[in-house]
Amino acid sequence: MTKKFYQLTAEERLNQLNLSAEDRAFFFEHQGKESAHLIENYLADFALPEGLLPALLLDGQKSMIPMVTEEPSVVAAASNGARMAALGSGFFSEKASQARLTGQILFHDVDQKLLAKRIEESKSRLFAIAKAAKPSMVARGNGLKSVAYRVLDVRHSVLELSVDTGKAMGANAVNTILEAVKGDFDDLKEQIAGAILSNAGQEALVSVSTKVPVDAVGGLKQAEKIVALAEFGQVDVDRAVTENKGIFNGISSVVLATGNDFRAVEAAGHAYAARHGAYRSLSSWALTDDQKYLAGQLTMPLNIGLLGGAMAALPMASKNLLLMGQPDLDRLKKLILATGLANNLAALKAVSGKGIQAGHMKMQARTLAIQAGAQEDEIAKVASRLAHETTFDQAKAERILGEIRTHDA
Structure with missing residues (x-):
């Protein structure tokens, strides 16, 4: 009996594709044992670079921050x-912060x-059903914490279950509780219409702040x-x-470096940015009354685990948490937000100062x-030469590389 595509091994899938021997070998070399069990129709690993923010000071304690990004x-x-x-x-x-995730049963x-x-009359029974669905959560002091009914319009309403998920992100646990309660x-x-968790996470708000000396950003005029x-x-x-x-x-x-769901985090953040009916920046910046400090603040929902x-299947995620000093969940959330605020500060300073393009093009030179x-070692040489050019593109990078190789020959 012929196997369906999803039933094939990663190597068998690869052999079914119309690829050259060279391309097939390339994909085969990038297959991993752990990843093959994480997603459907697995083909190969797509690697992204990981860099390190060497020192981020949060609440008086320094941490190293691993960052996975292609930019x-x-x-x-x-x-x-x-x-x-x-x-x-x-x-x-x-x-x-609170580890709260909301599940919804949607009525029409x-x-x-x-x-x-x-x-209202059956709340105690609903709590009992939720406990029976995930008794281990309750034993840890987590589980269902509140039940609320919300009318959206004349046709649509929602039963919302707020669940303390503890150290786990908790999506599967919340959906298990929802299915049990839906049976009532x-x-x-x-x-x-359905029973599913919400990634909005507005019960899981996290806040971080900073006060930067105006001299650190270039003086009062630059801070303004x-x-x-x-x-x-x-x-x-x-x-x-x-x-x-x-x-x-x-953020x-x-x-991503800690094996969490960056798509859910971004969706919740963007929704929170529009909570007042218009989309706004998640951060705010102002001068202190004495004009000695630039004060920044960032608040948004953050449901991670x-x-x-x-995380359990990605060795790099656990090693990255080790790099960070094995933070508890509350500190991890705040380290993540502080990193976002740090990026925000640097971008605001660059855009309001000399402009962001110079720094971007310096990094782009390496890519070219x-x-x-x-x-x-050729990469640094080519990038250095490109950085001194008024404008540059791939053709210029290829010309410079040719000159370097001719000179070194």
Whole structure:
């Protein structure tokens, strides 16, 4: 009997593709044992570079931050922002975050008054059902914490279950609880559109702040320029999108490095940025009253975990947590947000100062050198020559590489 594509081994899938021997060998060399069990129709590993932010000061304690990203200058910007913040008190937090994830049972075309009354009267039973569905969570002090019924409009309403997920991100656990609780409404199954977790995470808000000496950013006038630029992120959607993208340069790279779901984190962040009806920057910056410090703050939902999911199957994720000093979940969340705020600070300083293009093009020179075929020590030589050019492209990189090889021959 012929196997279906998903039933094949990674090597068998590769052999079915119309590839040259050279290309087939390339993909085969990039296959890994762990990854083959993580996704469907696995073919090969796609590697991204990992850099290190060597020192980020949070609540008086320094941590190294691994960052996985393909974009030039992201790690350099985070390091620069962290350095400027450390000239003050670094980054700091005020309170512990919560590990809360909400699950929703979605109703349509029900008698909303009757359903609201029914839910209110059956809360103790719903808690019992949730406990029976995930008793181990309850034993750890986690599990279902609240039940709420919310009317959206005349046709649509939602039963929301707030679950303390502990050290795990908890998506599977929440969905298991939802399925169990949904069974209590079997008589309304035709009116239930679905039961699924929400990634919005507004019960899992995390905040970090910093106070940077104005001298660290180039003086009072430069600090005022940074504040003026940041204000555009609060009044213009287009500017806010770009500013938040810069924040997620830092956040997503650390989320990815720790084996967490960066897509869920970004979706929650963008939704939170639009919570008041208009999309705004997630960060805010202002001068302190004495004008000696530039104060920055970042708040957003952050649902991540230290257990389960891809983390258990990705050795690099556990090693990266080791690099970070094995932080507890609360500190990990705050380290991630502080990295995003560091990127934000560096970007605001660059854009409001000499401009961001010079730094970007310096990093782009390395990429062009690699694309031109430069090897090992040739990369730095080509990039250095390109950096002194007024404009450069791949053709110029190839010409410079040819000159270097002719000279070294």
